[in-house]
Amino acid sequence: MASTRLFTVLFKNEVTPGVDPVPTPAANGILVSDLVINPVGELHERILNNASFSQFAHVIGTKWHEVSFSVELKGSGTANAGGIGDVPEIDSLLRSTGFARTLTAESGGGVGDGKVEYDPASTNLETGTLYGYKDGKLHKMHYCFVNSFQFTAEAGKPGKIDMSLIGTYNRPTDIATPVGIVFNNTRPPLFKNANLSIDGWAPEFEKLSIEAGLNIAKRLDANHAQALKGFELTGRVINGSVDPVQVAESAHPFHQNWEEAKEMAFTGDIGETAGNIIQITGPAVQYKSLTDGNREELATYDIPLTFARQNGDDEIKFIFK
Numbered sequence: 001m002a003s004t005r006l007f008t009v010l011f012k013n014e015v016t017p018g019v020d021p022v023p024t025p026a027a028n029g030i031l032v033s034d035l036v037i038n039p040v041g042e043l044h045e046r047i048l049n050n051a052s053f054s055q056f057a058h059v060i061g062t063k064w065h066e067v068s069f070s071v072e073l074k075g076s077g078t079a080n081a082g083g084i085g086d087v088p089e090i091d092s093l094l095r096s097t098g099f100a101r102t103l104t105a106e107s108g109g110g111v112g113d114g115k116v117e118y119d120p121a122s123t124n125l126e127t128g129t130l131y132g133y134k135d136g137k138l139h140k141m142h143y144c145f146v147n148s149f150q151f152t153a154e155a156g157k158p159g160k161i162d163m164s165l166i167g168t169y170n171r172p173t174d175i176a177t178p179v180g181i182v183f184n185n186t187r188p189p190l191f192k193n194a195n196l197s198i199d200g201w202a203p204e205f206e207k208l209s210i211e212a213g214l215n216i217a218k219r220l221d222a223n224h225a226q227a228l229k230g231f232e233l234t235g236r237v238i239n240g241s242v243d244p245v246q247v248a249e250s251a252h253p254f255h256q257n258w259e260e261a262k263e264m265a266f267t268g269d270i271g272e273t274a275g276n277i278i279q280i281t282g283p284a285v286q287y288k289s290l291t292d293g294n295r296e297e298l299a300t301y302d303i304p305l306t307f308a309r310q311n312g313d314d315e316i317k318f319i320f321k
Contacts (some may be wrong), residue, residue: 001247006084007035007134008177009069011144013092017127018143018168018230020137025181030089032069036296037132037139040066059252061221062228063169065141067132071149073159075320077186079105079274082114088320089184093163094121094299096128097146117319123318125233130167131293141167143230149212154239155205158188159270159278159314166216166231168251183245189271189278192238196242203244206295210240210280210307238307238316246299254301258287263308279319285310 009032010023042061070089075257078086087095095101100121106114125145136203144167153159196202215235220228249255257264263284271277286306293300307315 004261007132009035009133010121010181011096011128014127014142017122020129020140020142023129025178027182028092029181029183030071030093030118031183032071034135035069035132036067037128037134037313040064041062041169053056055256061102062218063226064218064228064314065139065167065169067130067139067141067227068148068162068164070160070162071155072188073161073270074184074186074188074277074279075271075276076116076184077275078198079230080112080114081275082106082116082321086114087116089148089186090161091116093146093178093319094318096144096165097127097149097163098122098214098236100124100313115319117320118318120236120238120315123315127230128167130232133175133177136174136176137172139172140170141165142170143168145216145231145233146212147214147216149214152207153191153194153208153209154207156190156192159191160188168228168230169226175320176304187278189273191270193272194268194270197263198259198266199264203242203252205242205244205300206238207243210238210243213237225293238282239288240305240307242303242305243293243295243300244303245295246301254287254290254303258290261286263310266305274321277321278318279321281313281317282307283310284315288314 009030010028012021012028014021025089041063044059044061046056076086076088099118102117104115128144130141130144144165145164148164150158150162217232217234220232264283266285269279288304291302293302309315
């Protein structure tokens with residue numbers, strides 16, 4: 001009998017795009033929720049002239065998989081470390097979102113400067129292979145990119161990321177979920193003492209969201225068995241939103257900053273314990289609009305944000321430390 005809760009995901013980056021790196025339960029398990037796996041195909045209807053109104057059988061053409069799920073935003077649990085064994089559980093997913101990883105080992109005992117950083121990249125992009133065990137079936141996807149990324153954090157709650165992925169189609173096989181899957185047992189930190197500042201100003205706010213809009217192109221190839229070789233990440237836009245309580249313009253010039261499209265430094269943290277702190281920074285955040293809001297009779301603004309570049313591939317950074 002199928003269950004909506006008995007499922008799991010393995011994900012591993014590919015050395016060669018489209019070639020299965022064989023994720024293993026011991027090394028590549030990722031805790032997810034709300035897993036949805038959908039096969040997608042181009043339906044070709046056959047509208048032909050004949051002596052009957054009856055419909056001809058259709059043909060399913062190019063096929064691929066689309067998958068969505070949510071993951072917790074948390075660190076590895078290892079304090080002040082920046083080695084390959086200290087990456088967060090979602091490391092492989094971030095790399096298949098078009099982020100490049102930089103490992104920085106602690107420079108000395110007790111210094112506390114070890115970290116794992118993820119910056120946007122435009123070259124040397126990494127694909128991945130997903131094994132989705134669900135309903136007693138194994139769904140395999142190769143040449144995967146994350147094509148939608150929505151980070152959400154609310155005051156006093158754990159942060160989460162909603163992700164959707166696209167990858168090549170393989171017919172699922174009847175295989176039970178493997179035993180011995182290893183997950184990171186670090187608990188996600190609560191969103192508090194966030195140290196969030198915009199242009200040096202610390203707002204009173206409840207929610208922060210960041211969304212990566214990624215352009216994924218299909219690599220159609222009639223020489224391929226599926227007529228679809230894989231996918232390519234061809235562009236991205238990073239946006240966000242925040243809901244600060246309104247203050248005097250002398251305290252923070254909301255309207256002037258919006259009018260002038262001012263580029264403002266942005267920083268904020270999730271977590272307070274070394275090994276489970278995620279810092280988010282951006283050098284040139286801009287206000288897209290100002291909309292009046294209301295939070296328990298407090299006047300707020302709902303402000304959509306643009307995370308703009310300074311020099312390229314630097315509009316946002318995720319630091320796990």
